[in-house]
Amino acid sequence: MTTDVHQLDDGAWISVNDSREVNVSDLWLLARSDFCGCETTDFLAEGFVEVGVDYPDIQARIAGQCIACGESGVTDWLTVGRVVDPDSGEFYGVVHESVHFPEKRTRLANAKK
Amino acid sequence: MPSKVEKWKDEVYGNEIREHLMEFAEQGWDAIPEDEHDAWFERFKWWGLYHQRSGQESYFMMRIGTPNGVIKPGQLEVIGEVAKEYASGPADNPEFGDAYCDWTTRQSIQLHWIKLEDIPEIFEKLEAVGLGTQQACGDSWRNIVGCPVAGKDKHEHVDAWPVAEDLHETFKGNDDYSNLPRKWKVAIAGCDEGCGQGDINDLAFEPAEKDGELGFNVRIGGGLSRKEPRLARDIDVWVPPEQAADVAHGMSTLFREHGDREDRFNARIKFLMDEWGPEKMRSVLQEEYVDFELETAGEDMRDQYSYNTGSQDGHNDHVGIHEQKDGNYYVGLNVLVGRMGADDVIELAELADEYGSGEVRLTQRQNIIVTDVPEENLDAFTSEPLLEDYSPEPSPFMRGSIACTGTEYCSLSIVETKNRQVRYARWLKDNVELPEDHKDFHIHLSGCTASCAQPQIADVSLRGMKTRKDGEPVEALDIGLGGGLGDDPRFADWVEMRVPADEVPGAIKNLVNNFEDAREGGETFRDFVEDRDEETLAEMVEPEETDYHDPYMHNTKMTWYPYAEDDDMQSSPAPTDGSGEPLPSDD
Numbered sequence: 001m002t003t004d005v006h007q008l009d010d011g012a013w014i015s016v017n018d019s020r021e022v023n024v025s026d027l028w029l030l031a032r033s034d035f036c037g038c039e040t041t042d043f044l045a046e047g048f049v050e051v052g053v054d055y056p057d058i059q060a061r062i063a064g065q066c067i068a069c070g071e072s073g074v075t076d077w078l079t080v081g082r083v084v085d086p087d088s089g090e091f092y093g094v095v096h097e098s099v100h101f102p103e104k105r106t107r108l109a110n111a112k113k
Numbered sequence: 114m115p116s117k118v119e120k121w122k123d124e125v126y127g128n129e130i131r132e133h134l135m136e137f138a139e140q141g142w143d144a145i146p147e148d149e150h151d152a153w154f155e156r157f158k159w160w161g162l163y164h165q166r167s168g169q170e171s172y173f174m175m176r177i178g179t180p181n182g183v184i185k186p187g188q189l190e191v192i193g194e195v196a197k198e199y200a201s202g203p204a205d206n207p208e209f210g211d212a213y214c215d216w217t218t219r220q221s222i223q224l225h226w227i228k229l230e231d232i233p234e235i236f237e238k239l240e241a242v243g244l245g246t247q248q249a250c251g252d253s254w255r256n257i258v259g260c261p262v263a264g265k266d267k268h269e270h271v272d273a274w275p276v277a278e279d280l281h282e283t284f285k286g287n288d289d290y291s292n293l294p295r296k297w298k299v300a301i302a303g304c305d306e307g308c309g310q311g312d313i314n315d316l317a318f319e320p321a322e323k324d325g326e327l328g329f330n331v332r333i334g335g336g337l338s339r340k341e342p343r344l345a346r347d348i349d350v351w352v353p354p355e356q357a358a359d360v361a362h363g364m365s366t367l368f369r370e371h372g373d374r375e376d377r378f379n380a381r382i383k384f385l386m387d388e389w390g391p392e393k394m395r396s397v398l399q400e401e402y403v404d405f406e407l408e409t410a411g412e413d414m415r416d417q418y419s420y421n422t423g424s425q426d427g428h429n430d431h432v433g434i435h436e437q438k439d440g441n442y443y444v445g446l447n448v449l450v451g452r453m454g455a456d457d458v459i460e461l462a463e464l465a466d467e468y469g470s471g472e473v474r475l476t477q478r479q480n481i482i483v484t485d486v487p488e489e490n491l492d493a494f495t496s497e498p499l500l501e502d503y504s505p506e507p508s509p510f511m512r513g514s515i516a517c518t519g520t521e522y523c524s525l526s527i528v529e530t531k532n533r534q535v536r537y538a539r540w541l542k543d544n545v546e547l548p549e550d551h552k553d554f555h556i557h558l559s560g561c562t563a564s565c566a567q568p569q570i571a572d573v574s575l576r577g578m579k580t581r582k583d584g585e586p587v588e589a590l591d592i593g594l595g596g597g598l599g600d601d602p603r604f605a606d607w608v609e610m611r612v613p614a615d616e617v618p619g620a621i622k623n624l625v626n627n628f629e630d631a632r633e634g635g636e637t638f639r640d641f642v643e644d645r646d647e648e649t650l651a652e653m654v655e656p657e658e659t660d661y662h663d664p665y666m667h668n669t670k671m672t673w674y675p676y677a678e679d680d681d682m683q684s685s686p687a688p689t690d691g692s693g694e695p696l697p698s699d700d
């Protein structure tokens with residue numbers, strides 16, 4: 001089966017194969033990003049703007065704010081989890097409290113709004 | 114490429130959703146195919162059902178749309194009974210118990226913890242008395258809002274209630290408008306107080322006179338969401354009451370054809386207004402969507418508006434006892450954060466019957482009005498014990514409080530809202546003294562930027578955020594000041610960001626004291642804010658811990674229910690079957 005990913009309820013959460021998997025209101029630590037001037041961005045996720053699949057990664061661009069410096073905006077592509085076996089469709093979320101590296105470009109097959 | 118939601122809407126949307134909903138309800142929660150959950154939950158919104166947040170799967174928020182907030186005789190009792198019988202979940206709320214109604218900022222009603230299996234029975238009970246949930250959420254004409262005392266008020270120039278009712282009947286369930294690019298919010302008012310709140314709706318009719326005739330001027334494109342607040346803009350059109358429906362038809366058809374269906378974030382008509390401007394909006398409406406010559410705008414009454422102006426005289430809200438034009442009285446009762454226990458609702462229905470006509474009305478400030486009370490009944494009515502909790506003469510901090518749904522049920526939320534605002538209001542009442550001449554002071558708390566509590570039009574605006582305190586993430590609020598409506602509406606200036614939620618009452622206390630010291634003469638709070646720059650204002654908001662205690666600092670969104678004894682997400686009983694027994698979960 002193909003992995004079906006979208007954001008719903010005005011970007012409140014990411015659905016992976018009709019299961020709510022990633023929610024707004026979590027804090028993510030972003031390193032090596034130019035989101036703000038902080039060494040690591042202490043990022044509050046307020047809304048999922050775009051989602052896509054770069055097998056096996058599920059990726060998203062997230063609107064939110066650095067709660068250390070106050071800079072707000074939309075991140076580059078972040079891996080929010082993986083679907084390792086497309087047949088089972090099982091989703092493994094990343095630990096959002098650990099450090100993440102947003103990517104400028106991505107090989108998204110089917111980025112969707 | 115049209116969005117996913119548009120694809121689902123193309124397949125099934127509007128009235129036809131109902132048969133599917135009923136079928137699923139008959140068969141039970143498990144009957145909804147797992148790979149169709151998202152599509153069906155998106156569609157159910159059209160019938161007023163919103164799937165609650167993570168950890169509360171299989172439970173729905175149900176919204177009942179009451180146009181202009183009018184609840185006719187006999188309806189309130191049914192609303193209370195439905196809430197009592199069906200709106201209780203697996204855990205109680207420590208402030209409000211286990212069954213309650215929320216009166217909303219768009220004059221609607223929200224019930225929570227509704228089970229799919231109970232929906233047919235609930236619909237039957239509501240519809241038997243003329244109530245319904247159709248189009249209460251979803252991409253269509255939403256509940257029409259207006260002056261809650263339309264038809265009763267002494268300040269009224271055009272009775273907007275029959276017009277609102279006509280719009281409701283014309284556009285509810287009408288297949289031509291059932292699938293719009295996004296929600297469509299309409300306000301209509303005929304009084305000179307400005308309490309329709311037209312300025313923050315997609316389409317607004319406000320009273321105006323043209324060549325000696327009373328009708329409405331039209332404004333388009335207001336809205337508060339997503340850090341993109343807009344005031345509705347004047348498109349230089351006046352309509353007589355009998356043509357309001359034609360212009361509404363024209364505007365909502367224009368929106369249907371021109372709204373952005375590829376990007377839901379850009380779909381509201383406020384963004385089309387950004388792109389087109391009012392002149393083009395008017396000319397496209399004239400040329401393509403109405404078949405008569407539009408009149409230019411008439412003379413409006415905005416300079417008389419007093420509602421939510423912060424002017425400290427006139428009608429800032431509808432709380433209190435006011436004479437109607439028929440010589441009876443309406444009694445506006447304060448409902449703190451809009452939430453009322455089901456038993457209280459049932460009791461109020463009895464009192465409204467006994468002392469008034471049985472009719473009540475909801476305001477856009479989450480309060481309730483008992484109308485048609487004869488003068489000789491006023492004393493007995495206002496001495497009823499129920500009115501100690503829902504007072505017509507509340508403290509300004511109780512009266513001015515509005516809060517949205519927040520982390521209790523809402524997916525978008527960042528922070529806890531209603532219970533927190535209840536605690537704020539109590540603490541402020543006991544600890545803060547407003548200047549003598551300030552009877553109105555509005556504090557609105559929204560759990561995120563969607564702005565359901567309309568924070569940008571409050572004296573003190575609070576919006577959900579997070580920060581770190583001693584390294585630990587805690588719930589926090591951005592603080593804005595000086596918003597309000599009136600002739601010259603103004604959105605709040607956000608002056609102090611990410612204040613830990615337990616330091617907000619202290620911040621408001623310091624702000625009020627600093628205002629009292631620094632104000633010149635009889636300067637109102639709103640003028641005071643308008644006349645000072647953000648830096649000066651930011652210095653006056655001094656966040657501070659006090660003896661206020663906040664039990665919700667701990668990132669309540671990560672719980673399955675913020676007030677449950679064991680609130681851990683893993684301990685959620687959801688999803689449950691029709692009788693509330695946990696079902697095996699798919700993940």
Ligand code: HEM
Pocket residue numbers: 009010163174215217218219220221223296298313314335336337338339381517518522523524525563564565566567
């Ligand atoms: C489950 C609970 C709720 C959810 C998920 C929700 C969702 C939203 C969203 C996403 C928006 C902004 C999006 C847009 O521009 O269309 C919004 C705005 C708004 N909602 Fe809610 N809402 C909820 C409850 C409420 C309640 C209780 C009220 C009270 C009537 C309410 C009234 C409003 C108002 C007045 C606005 C802002 C004004 C505007 O932009 O038009 N909502 N809501």
Ligand code: SF4
Pocket residue numbers: 517518519520523524525526527559560561562563564565566
């Ligand atoms: S303002 Fe945000 S948190 Fe509050 S009810 Fe609306 S969407 Fe939910």
Ligand SMILES: [Zn+2]
Pocket residue numbers: 036037038040041042066067068069070071
């Ligand atoms: Zn930063």
